[in-house]
Amino acid sequence: MASMTSGLAPVLDIQNLTIEFPGQRVVDDVNLEVGAGEIVALIGESGSGKTLTALAILNLLPRQAHVTEGRIMLNHWPMLHLTASQRRELLGDRLAFIPQDSMRALNPMLPVGDQVGEPLVIHRSISWEAARRIAVNLLRAVHLKEPEKRIADYPHQFSGGMQQRAMIAMALALEPELIIADEPTTGLDVTVQAQVIRLLGEIRDRKGTSILFITHDLGLVSDFCDRVYVMYAGKVVEQGSVGDIFDSPRHPYTAALLAATPSALERVSELVSIAGQIPTRGEIEAGCVFAPRCPRAQPLCAEAPVESEMSPRHRVRCWYPRGPIETP
Amino acid sequence: MKLLEVKNVSKRFDARSWFGRPGDLVVRDVSLSVAAGQTLGIVGESGSGKSTLLRMMLRLIRPTSGSIIFRGQDLWTLGGAELLAVRREIQAIFQDPASSLNPRQRIGDILLAPLDVHRIGPSKERRDEVVATLLRVGLTADYARRYPHQLSGGQRQRVAIARAIIMGPSVVLADEPTSALDVSVQAQILNLFREIKRNLGLTSVFVSHNLGVVRYLCDSVAVMRQGEIVEIGPSETVFAAPQHPYTRALLDAVPDPRRRLLSSLVPGEG
Numbered sequence: 001m002a003s004m005t006s007g008l009a010p011v012l013d014i015q016n017l018t019i020e021f022p023g024q025r026v027v028d029d030v031n032l033e034v035g036a037g038e039i040v041a042l043i044g045e046s047g048s049g050k051t052l053t054a055l056a057i058l059n060l061l062p063r064q065a066h067v068t069e070g071r072i073m074l075n076h077w078p079m080l081h082l083t084a085s086q087r088r089e090l091l092g093d094r095l096a097f098i099p100q101d102s103m104r105a106l107n108p109m110l111p112v113g114d115q116v117g118e119p120l121v122i123h124r125s126i127s128w129e130a131a132r133r134i135a136v137n138l139l140r141a142v143h144l145k146e147p148e149k150r151i152a153d154y155p156h157q158f159s160g161g162m163q164q165r166a167m168i169a170m171a172l173a174l175e176p177e178l179i180i181a182d183e184p185t186t187g188l189d190v191t192v193q194a195q196v197i198r199l200l201g202e203i204r205d206r207k208g209t210s211i212l213f214i215t216h217d218l219g220l221v222s223d224f225c226d227r228v229y230v231m232y233a234g235k236v237v238e239q240g241s242v243g244d245i246f247d248s249p250r251h252p253y254t255a256a257l258l259a260a261t262p263s264a265l266e267r268v269s270e271l272v273s274i275a276g277q278i279p280t281r282g283e284i285e286a287g288c289v290f291a292p293r294c295p296r297a298q299p300l301c302a303e304a305p306v307e308s309e310m311s312p313r314h315r316v317r318c319w320y321p322r323g324p325i326e327t328p
Numbered sequence: 329m330k331l332l333e334v335k336n337v338s339k340r341f342d343a344r345s346w347f348g349r350p351g352d353l354v355v356r357d358v359s360l361s362v363a364a365g366q367t368l369g370i371v372g373e374s375g376s377g378k379s380t381l382l383r384m385m386l387r388l389i390r391p392t393s394g395s396i397i398f399r400g401q402d403l404w405t406l407g408g409a410e411l412l413a414v415r416r417e418i419q420a421i422f423q424d425p426a427s428s429l430n431p432r433q434r435i436g437d438i439l440l441a442p443l444d445v446h447r448i449g450p451s452k453e454r455r456d457e458v459v460a461t462l463l464r465v466g467l468t469a470d471y472a473r474r475y476p477h478q479l480s481g482g483q484r485q486r487v488a489i490a491r492a493i494i495m496g497p498s499v500v501l502a503d504e505p506t507s508a509l510d511v512s513v514q515a516q517i518l519n520l521f522r523e524i525k526r527n528l529g530l531t532s533v534f535v536s537h538n539l540g541v542v543r544y545l546c547d548s549v550a551v552m553r554q555g556e557i558v559e560i561g562p563s564e565t566v567f568a569a570p571q572h573p574y575t576r577a578l579l580d581a582v583p584d585p586r587r588r589l590l591s592s593l594v595p596g597e598g
Contacts, residue, residue, distance in 0.1 A: 045510035189373035189537070194581035216510065219583025246588050260515035262540030263586045264567060264579060271544060273515035277480050293512075 009075075010035050011177050011210045012057070017070035019052050019061065024281050026065070027052050028234045034178065037208040039201070041221040044231035045257075047278050050214050053231075054180050056080075057212075058097055059087055074178065092119045096171035098181040102163040106155040112166050113139070113151025119173040138169040142199055161192035168199060175207060182214045197224050218261055222246050227313075230254050233279050233289035240314035250310050250321040253290045288318070296320045331531050332385065332418075332499055333361040337394030339380055339555075354380050356555040357394070362531055364498070369546030369563065370535045371578070377555040382503050382535045386420050398499070416446055419492035423504035425484035429476040435462075435487050436472030442495050457494060465490045466520060482513035486520065493524060500525075500532045506541060518544060539582050543567050551575045 010033040019027035027049040034040045044050040055061050057072055057079055072079040074095055082090070091097075099105045107115060116138055117131030126134075132151060139147035142165040155163055164184060171179050181200065185193040201224050203209050213225055221228055221242065228245040230238045230253065238251035249255040259272040276293040279285075285292070291301040298320060305319045339355040355377040362368045372378040383389045385396055387403045396403045398414055406414055422428040429438055436458055443454040459469045465486040476484055485505060492500050505521070506514040522545060525532060536542050542549055543563055550560040551572065559572040570576045 045512060190539075190581040190583075191373065191577060193583070197583075217583055218511070218585045219587070222585040222588045223583050242588070246585055257511055258585055260512050261585060262515075262518065262538070262544040263584055264539035264543050264582050265584050265590060266586050267564065267567075268544055271515040271518060273519050274512040275516075277482060277513065278510060280480075 008036055011038075011075060012212065013073040014053070014057070015071050015073075017053065017056060017072065018068050019049070019056055019065055020068045021064050021281065025284070026234050026281060027056070030070070030231075030236050032229055032236065032239075034210045034212050036177075036210055037204060038227065039204055039211045039213060039225045041225040041228045042212060042214045042231060043216065043218065043221055043228060045216055045278055047233065047280060048231040049234040050231050051182055054097075054182055054212065054214050057180060058091070058095070089123075092176070093123050093174045094176050094178070096174070096176040096179045098164075098167050098171050098179060098184045100183040100186050102167040103155065103160070105167060106163060108155055111152050111154060112158065113153075116151070116166060116170045116173060119170065123174055134173070135169070138172055139166065141172065142166075142169045143195070144169070161188055161196065164188060164192075164196055165199070168196070168203075172203060172207075172209075176209065178210045178212065179203075180212045180214070183216070184213075185220070193220075200224070218246075218257060230257075233284050235289050235317060237290060237318070238316045240310070244311070244314040248324045250314070250316045250324070251290075251318050252294050252296050252320075252322060255322055256293075256295075290318075296322075329364050330361040331364040331399065332533070333397040334381070334385065335359055335395045335397060337381070337384060337391045337396065339377070339384060339389070340392045353392075353555050355384070355391075358552075358555075358557055359394075360550055360557065360560060362499075362533060364531050365529050366548065367525065367532045367534060367546045369542035369549040370533065370552060371537065371539055371542050371549060372552035373537060373578075375554070376552040378535045378552045379503055381552070382501055382533065385533060386418065386501055387415075412446070416495050417497050418499045418501065419495060419497040421485075421488050421492050421500060421502040421505045424508050425481065425488045426476065426508075428488060429484060431476055433475075434472065435474050435476070435479070438476075438487065439472070439491055439494055442491065446495065448495075461490045461494045464493070464524070466516075480513070481509050482516060485509065485517050489517075489520065489524065493528065493530075496528075498531060500530050501535075502532065503535045504537070505534075507536065507538060514541075521545065539567070539578060540584065551578070 012034040014030060014032040017027060017030040018025065030053055042050045042053065052065065056067055067080055077090060113132050113135045117135035120126050120131040120134055121128055135151055136147045139150065144150055144162060144165055158166060185196050188196065197220060200211060204211055215221060225242055227241055229236050232253050238254045245254060249258060256274045260274055262268060262271060274293050287302040288305050291297040300319050305317050307315050307317045309315050337355060337358050338353055340353050341351045358381060370378045370381065384391050390404060439458045439461060440454055443457060458472060462469060462471055467483065467486055506517050509517060518541060534542060534545055546563050548561060549563045549566050550557045553574050559566060559575045566575065570579055
């Protein structure tokens, strides 16, 4: 799928993005691209900066956080330099966001159908009546049963999986080029999660929508994404195709994460845990961010590693990357 | 030897006062047993009744019918000193250590509390026991002075494990103890749990929605759906050759990085 992007300008292009809280750098020099029709995963544990990166694209950063460097292009729109009204025009229309907690994202006081149809009324100036008709089709497209009856329901009458589908339907309303999904299946049961993920895949296949998928779940990434960025403590430490990342992880952190993940499909006699803890804000030292926990760390790791290319589009930020076929 | 036994247990949360009809059975006619030294995993999706079952085994909620039997005694027929003695032997670890540890108590006091309640040893020895237990779960003595909010999620869960084992229990019942943790920290806690279980010869029941975690830790596994056990057996049998269609559906749906690797080994795929 990665070949779909070659030669074409990316839909989303983030360059040298740096985000700081007062005195603390939380996202450091992140470069990230999402091509047309591509599903790209941004994976990381808590505090990695993955969600802040996504919020920066949407201009939804918390008040104390500021982008101090870098640029974010959505097609030709400079996302960091838009006026409020320009941004309102883009959000929903060209760019949609599926948040983690759909219960909190949906308005409890409005029927679901109105919320799914609202982007059409605002951006396309159609009548509420027509918007509700389209909402029925959108809800049907996300495999909600009996959408004609359900559009009058309020969010609390929906299960968690149905609410998440309603959010996806809302995101689809204006057929955006890019959907940013922040842990869209956290809190859902695995069988429902599988349905939601399948649905996102279908949307990409049918409409060619690009998806930036933010998650901490390695399994989800390997099941349905094309390319992966692995973040740790504010930095992208490794990026590559799903095959690169899962079949030959070169950064010690990526390999360690894989070795630390329990499996239901295979007997694992011993999980290899990563010593120490994820650094909290302000604890991040100069040099390689993973060095304090890294089994391969050497004196040189006190200096920040430069990014090196293992193979085309497979890049690693490590002085001592692993070999291509080492087992974790 | 059966240490802990669940016999024909059902649970109905009464909704009569609201709708004039009794609520549905959350757990229906479940029977299982855990042999001494064994670990049983209970898996299922939300609403399957797995946590309710665990809470009944902890004697936190009363079964509507059936009995929970520990060392041959029905937990609900016990009272007074007998019950106190059993409470010492059955300890719990909960999902979210941020809410199961008192934010206004220092870690040392949290760990001392059960020793005080059960009047174990003179107070000087109690303090030594607290330090020894902190070391056993991979923390250091100076954690005794800290408050829960000064600890990371993984460290808090270590404290929860310390609180469960400080009484020298024979059974530890855990409800999703690692689901609030990041993967790299989860593996530390799972390995710690395994090590402690082995060293202390603990019997345990481990409720989780994460099938990988259960396969890693448990000798046997029960799969619950809508209040019933649909499949139960040794972990390796259930995971390698699931018999019930629901178990198969769960395994098919679970996201797993190893699926790529496994499917690439099948000729004609990948």
